[in-house]
Amino acid sequence: MLSVLLPAVAAGCLVHPIALDAQIGKRALPWLPPDLARQIVRHERDFARGAASAVRWPESLHRPGGEEGVETAVVAQCERLVSAIRRRTPFSEVVAGLGALAHLVLDAHWPFPNGRTPDGAAFGNYVMAASPRIPMVFYGQNMVMIRGPSTGLRRLLLGRTAQQHRLAGLAAEDLARFGGPSQWRRLDDRSTSFAIASLTINHATTDFVNLASWVWYHGGGLVPEMQQAPDALLVWRGEPQPREAPRPHLGFR
Ligand SMILES: [Zn+2]
Secondary structure: OHHHHOOOOOOOOOOOOOHHHHHHHHHHOOOOOHHHHHHHHHOHHHHHHHHHHHHOOOHHHHOOOOOOOHHHHHHHHHHHHHHHHHOOOOHHHHHHHHHHHHHHHHHHHOOOOOOOOHHHHHHHHHHHHHHHHOOEEEOOOOHHHHHOOOHHHHHHHHHHHHHHHHHHHHHHHHHHHOOOHHHHHHOOOOOHHHHHHHHHHHHHHHHHHHHHHHHHHHOOOOOOOOOOOOOOOEEEOOOOOOOOOOOOOEEEO
């Protein structure tokens, strides 16, 4: 089973700082189907193990575009996860597979496809430093996609990667304004870079939630419909946790 969900190959991801993968899993907890969120909490280490394993997948699977690109890798991983759940694979392995999915989703959203260019590395450093201050925003449950065929997953991702390419240009301009990539520490929370970091993390989290919900739904799990006004964002305050928690943290703006 390990080989099916986590095909380990010697290569490496050069896109984004891998410590952010666990954050996507944590930030997703309030918006995921609660039964699935509880499994991720229970198997937190397996989630991290899966994300770390995805880092070693062939380089093309981390980059947007093409038949071998990250969009294809995400759809394939979602389909593998559905099969695994239907075959009653232990949840430790399913959650590891979700960790790998979170890694790929963040790759698909990352503005710079190469994290080793000066701008790409500076942006990665900045997002790591700013992430504790990035609010937890959910852009909405996509029930049409969740209940639909896997072709809808690819469509969602292709829209995102085009958008992220535009953000890379803005992030590079912002770095230049502050004195170049080596000056990334001068970026503050009012900078364009903070807005781009926030969009990247929150769009990745929202898409991860919808993709994981697609997996859960097609694997036979319950995906409760969330009450959300059209165009309203949901904001979670406090420590992220599965949303059946007694304290109401759900906020609208
Ligand atoms: Zn990657």
